[in-house]
Amino acid sequence: MSHSQQSPAGDRIGPSSADEGAPQAVPDGPAGQASNGTSRARANGAPAVRASRHKGPVELRRGQAAAPQSDSMLLDTDTSAGFTRTDPWRVLRIQSEFVEGFGTLADLGPAISVFGSARTPRDSSFYAIGEEVGRRLVASGYAVITGGGPGAMEAANKGACEAGGVSVGLGIELPFEQGMNEWVDLGINFRYFFARKTMFVKYANGFIVLPGGFGTLDELFEAMTLVQTRKVTSFPIVLIGVDYWRPLIDWIEGTLLTEGTISEKDLSLLQLVDTAEEAVRIVAASSGHRQAPSAASGHH
Numbered sequence: 352m353s354h355s356q357q358s359p360a361g362d363r364i365g366p367s368s369a370d371e372g373a374p375q376a377v378p379d380g381p382a383g384q385a386s387n388g389t390s391r392a393r394a395n396g397a398p399a400v401r402a403s404r405h406k407g408p409v410e411l412r413r414g415q416a417a418a419p420q421s422d423s424m425l426l427d428t429d430t431s432a433g434f435t436r437t438d439p440w441r442v443l444r445i446q447s448e449f450v451e452g453f454g455t456l457a458d459l460g461p462a463i464s465v466f467g468s469a470r471t472p473r474d475s476s477f478y479a480i481g482e483e484v485g486r487r488l489v490a491s492g493y494a495v496i497t498g499g500g501p502g503a504m505e506a507a508n509k510g511a512c513e514a515g516g517v518s519v520g521l522g523i524e525l526p527f528e529q530g531m532n533e534w535v536d537l538g539i540n541f542r543y544f545f546a547r548k549t550m551f552v553k554y555a556n557g558f559i560v561l562p563g564g565f566g567t568l569d570e571l572f573e574a575m576t577l578v579q580t581r582k583v584t585s586f587p588i589v590l591i592g593v594d595y596w597r598p599l600i601d602w603i604e605g606t607l608l609t610e611g612t613i614s615e616k617d618l619s620l621l622q623l624v625d626t627a628e629e630a631v632r633i634v635a636a637s638s639g640h641r642q643a644p645s646a647a648s649g650h651h
Contacts, residue, residue: 448546452521455539456554459517462494463634464551466570467503467561477561478506480591483627484559485510485518491635494519496555498547499531499538503561508534521547552577556638557587559630562595575620579613587637589622589630596623 465485471478485495485507495511497504499520511518512534520535524542531538541547551570558574560567571590577583590596600623607613624630 445543445546448541448543449549452539452541452546452550453553455537456519456550459494459519459554461492461638462496462517462519462555463488463557463559464496464555464570465504465507465559465561466498466563466567467507468563468567469498469500469502469504470564471502471506471561473506477503477592480627481506481561482510482513484561484591484630485512485516486514487627487631488559488634489514489516491631493556493635496521496551497535498522498566499535501532503563505532505534507561508532512536521550523547548573552583557634558589559634560588560590562592575617578620579617585637587622587634588620589624589633591624591627591630593623593625 465481465488467477467481471481481503487510488495488507489511494517495507496519497507499508499522504520508518508520509532518534518536520531520538522531522538522540523544524540531540539550541550548570552574558571560571571588574583574586574588578586578588600621603613604618608615608618622633624633
């Protein structure tokens with residue numbers, strides 16, 4: 352496979368279940384204290400920050416963090432609210448997200464979107480593979496785009512950042528979040544999933560997918576659909592982790608193909624590997640991008 356254009360939420364069930372951009376919920380500690388710095392803040396005399404999250408460019412803390420998500424209000428049929436919650440107003444807000452994303456990423460250059468679970472621990476073998484993916488992509492002349500959260504996303508951003516490349520994070524408004532991971536050099540926070548998804552595809556030359564949950568699967572199947580329907584062309588999609596992904600591939604072959612809901616050629620949309628080296632080699636060959644490693648440096 353090859354590609355034509357360039358372009359990351361925990362696995363739990365519920366409002367914060369998307370893998371790629373969802374930092375994990377902040378658990379409460381003893382006496383209702385949050386584990387995200389509440390005790391330290393109280394010791395310094397500052398107001399306790401029990402929760403914080405972004406709403407696009409807006410940061411919400413304490414009681415404000417419990418406000419409804421923009422996506423949930425968009426999909427709500429209640430029309431009794433004020434003008435700022437009406438669809439015409441939302442159209443302007445949605446437009447602003449596309450303008451901000453397009454304007455920020457237009458000059459990014461060749462890039463690969465890397466997806467995977469926010470729950471991947473730092474001592475996991477897949478975290479190490481994610482770091483290597485980031486390093487190898489930079490060495491091949493690519494910027495690295497993730498959802499900007501922890502876990503597998505953090506790993507890819509870390510590898511890219513340490514290799515001197517462009518490390519991009521596309522965050523999303525969720526009920527609980529920790530903000531962009533520390534390895535993101537260029538970050539954009541979105542209110543709406545669909546605006547964010549557009550950036551993942553529009554500015555990437557392909558996808559590399561590490562093990563993940565619902566959010567990862569959402570991005571994966573959307574990319575497959577776009578390639579299948581020729582909305583994007585020559586777009587490599589590589590899954591890392593043969594043992595993890597094999598049951599899904601077996602189901603696709605044994606059920607979807609057997610029932611005739613996909614065609615034989617659709618099976619070629621995915622490539623399954625076990626190493627970062629294989630994954631990067633495939634996307635680099637498929638996208639036809641050939642750039643010296645030095646061209647990816649200087650942006651860090």
